[in-house]
Amino acid sequence: MSVSASRLRDRSQSTGGGAESAAPSGLPRVQVAQTPLARFEEYLQSKGLRNSDQRRVLLEHVFSRHSHFDADQLIEELPRRGAKGHVSRPTVYRTLKEFVDAGLLRCFQLDGRSVYEHDYGYPQHDHLYCSQCRTLIEFRSEELLRIREQVSAEHNFLVRSHRFIIQGVCADCRKRRQRRKQDLV
Numbered sequence: 001m002s003v004s005a006s007r008l009r010d011r012s013q014s015t016g017g018g019a020e021s022a023a024p025s026g027l028p029r030v031q032v033a034q035t036p037l038a039r040f041e042e043y044l045q046s047k048g049l050r051n052s053d054q055r056r057v058l059l060e061h062v063f064s065r066h067s068h069f070d071a072d073q074l075i076e077e078l079p080r081r082g083a084k085g086h087v088s089r090p091t092v093y094r095t096l097k098e099f100v101d102a103g104l105l106r107c108f109q110l111d112g113r114s115v116y117e118h119d120y121g122y123p124q125h126d127h128l129y130c131s132q133c134r135t136l137i138e139f140r141s142e143e144l145l146r147i148r149e150q151v152s153a154e155h156n157f158l159v160r161s162h163r164f165i166i167q168g169v170c171a172d173c174r175k176r177r178q179r180r181k182q183d184l185v
Contacts, residue, residue, distance in 0.1 A: 027140055032121045036063045036104050043102035054087045058095050068117050068136050071096060108163050130170035
């Protein structure tokens with residue numbers, strides 16, 4: 001089952017682009033030396049690429065709020081062909097890969113789709129995923145991080161990152177389901 005663009009939701013809040021603002025679900029932002037724009041320009045320069053208007057439009061749009069999204073959702077939110085700020089579909093896909101390579105975004109697979117989230121300036125965190133309403137809930141667990149470090153040390157393993165997604169059914173969907181059962185009685 002794939003996640004349609006309109007059905008991938010998250011319980012994230014808009015945070016703006018500042019490095020000081022709070023992330024969704026109470027996750028604090030990590031202090032960073034550069035803005036996402038400065039970091040991306042440094043990345044492009046190291047690759048011999050220029051920062052085009054389309055890349056800047058995408059960067060501003062993606063970092064104007066904190067949310068999980070896929071490429072189709074991003075394309076739907078952008079101006080249509082012929083309008084100011086239009087970005088072509090191939091450029092969206094290519095630039096999202098560049099954002100990941102630059103360390104600005106993380107990409108993970110969810111129901112067969114590539115889902116993106118902010119990486120630069122955000123702490124390591126994990127997710128709860130409701131398989132019914134497609135809601136992603138971010139959480140941070142010091143205990144989980146401690147277990148990760150302990151297991152890594154036992155195996156003399158250097159951790160670069162991890163991805164932990166717990167799939168299940170959220171409280172809202174369980175309540176709706178209970179109400180429907182009661183209506184049938």
